[in-house]
Amino acid sequence: MADAASRLTALAEELLGEPLPVRIRAWDGSESGPPGAPALVIRHRRALRRLLWRPGELGLARAWVSGEIDVDGDLYEVLDRLAALLWERGADAKDSVHPVRDPKVRAFARGLLQVAGPWPPPAPPPEEVRRRTGPLHTRRRDKEAISHHYDVGNDFYELVLGPSMVYSCAYWEDGGTLEDAQRDKLDLVCRKLGLKEGDRLLDVGCGWGSMAIHAAREYGAQVTGVTLSTEQAAFARKRIAEEGLTDRIEIRVQDYRDVRDGPYDAISSIGMAEHVGTVRFREYADDLYALLRPGGRLLNHQIARRPEKDESAYRADEFIDSYVFPDGELAPVGRTVATLEEAGFEARDVEAIREHYALTLRHWVTNLERHWDAAVQATSPGRARVWRLYMAASALSFERNRIGVNQILAVRPQQGGASGMLLRARDWRTAPAG
Template structure:
């Protein structure tokens, strides 16, 4: 066989009903498609068997993680072109019955001829197996967090840089460095919370301790940081000791549902609420409200999806769910606001910063790609490929307004209405 690329291109175009905008290079060395376009490399025919047994997104994801698919050339350009054909089509092959639909029957036969009719390949080791039972129990949440965060602090150091902040930075300009932008974000959160000397701050989902350190060092706050990741907690404690802040910061491996030592003057939740899940979000909001003192502030920094006309049609991205954030869920910002208000909070400000996340993600991808051999030494090749794909695809999603990110400032306003907020919005102090 020396024409696999041509046959794959014809198959894809017949199935999709339009020309394939990327070039294909197959395992036999053949190439087909528009000259100069990004190249989709099919390194092994095993990728086709994955698509045969799992048509659509999950089959593609497994082939990518296993190294059987790759992209040469402009990664962002290729993903943008492929997104319009695969992930954003109303007639996605994920929803087509492979037996009843004649196109799918023909495609399945062609894949068998090209890829071989062998048993389905085992999923890559990096895939999170779907556990039985209810979502968002304490045990299941802990396993999901461990899957994402306990993959080696040295790998995250390479991707995130010295700040070790794994959430959207706040860019004063496109010429800022990632470190400057992350420091600006941490400072913005502290100012929105109105932190001052001696204030008690709960940092929910404290990561590697960056927010806790900034709040204690720059604002004199006394901080409790909680995480479900033991690797994050160990790293944060080491950093805190090196900063000489052990008398001001306590890091706990603790579920937010088990925090009982309120009240706190302020709560920061930065990139954590996406893990809570829709079935738990009202409970989450109630718990944070109860932990705050009267007049206390909550800063909720959270990714949001666009609302669906029919919310029952919303489905979790299979690649993200199996390989990146198991059990993670995105909600429209309006729904998040409503639940916070139902818990008793007064919403005082919403700042959308989605363009900032696109800039942040592109910098993380650049960090990863700049020393790819070291990345492969610090984690598995499959996990490095996962992070490269999900961060690049996410950058495009923010740029195209498919998803957003918002900082919501909410207050536990006491009876009588004295919120303690400034008269002018966004002066914060």
């Protein structure tokens, strides 16, 4: 079809009722949209067929992973311009007419079909998670989900995360490098936990061992780290041996539900609870409570979503669920705190650090783009495109307060209710005896 870009722009603007904020460059060489704006490049009409057969984020994601759509210009600017249409309009439209019955949507779909052609799209890109069966968050299903995300090659993660090998929100106290900010985050966690020489620390979801190494090397803790990723465990053990800390750190490939060697003095859970799931979160809280000694502290570092007016209507992001974090679930921070307290914990501090995560993600995207060819070689073109899109979109989600991240410090009360905490706010030392 000649001038596909103009046709697509007209269809989109008729549906939206306002000018399209980006240019469209189509497979036939045509281009349309506001002069000087970044361009959404549609390399093949198959991208439109994917959107027709699977409307919404998943259809667009499949086209992106396949390389059938791309951007010409700054990726953040394109996502930011489209966010006002996709996110804010979507939020405002929740109580409006159902899309299938909306005449504008039906007209848009008919027009898109004429441009795209009637043929079905090819099979989804191979990076998509295989169809999952059985109940959510069983040990088998959780292990498969973790393997999908983390066992993609340590070389790839080294390129993205940098030398710190920390895959969670950094803490930007005084500027500096990503490595400085990740070190500051690990140290903040250790101070909140009140770690001291000889304390037993359980690091749940220990990743590549960075928290365990910092706690053992800087605070003299005896650390047990558990992960479901065999590749993470192998990498962590190698690092620990190189640091000469094998007498202080044990790394296990083990489900947190199978840890039985408490009590521990402290537990860190950094970026792991998102994998637990709503149906298992009380069990998670109960298990960690049972593993702590009275007076022991838990630091739960977890991404949170904004609460829904109707919580029963919450659905996980299709793109994230299919390509990034299978079976991952986000909960509002209030629900997380309430569940921890229902299990017996006393919540002592909640620190919101969502802006820190936006900055962290932007550094990861920069690392990926700087080492793009090596990242593609370490995984695949599709996988690298998935990570670039999800990290850039996530950075904007944190900046726009669509999602947040919080460090929740909780304590298992001692007999009589004592917490062992000092009266001064945000002084993370242990109270003196007596």
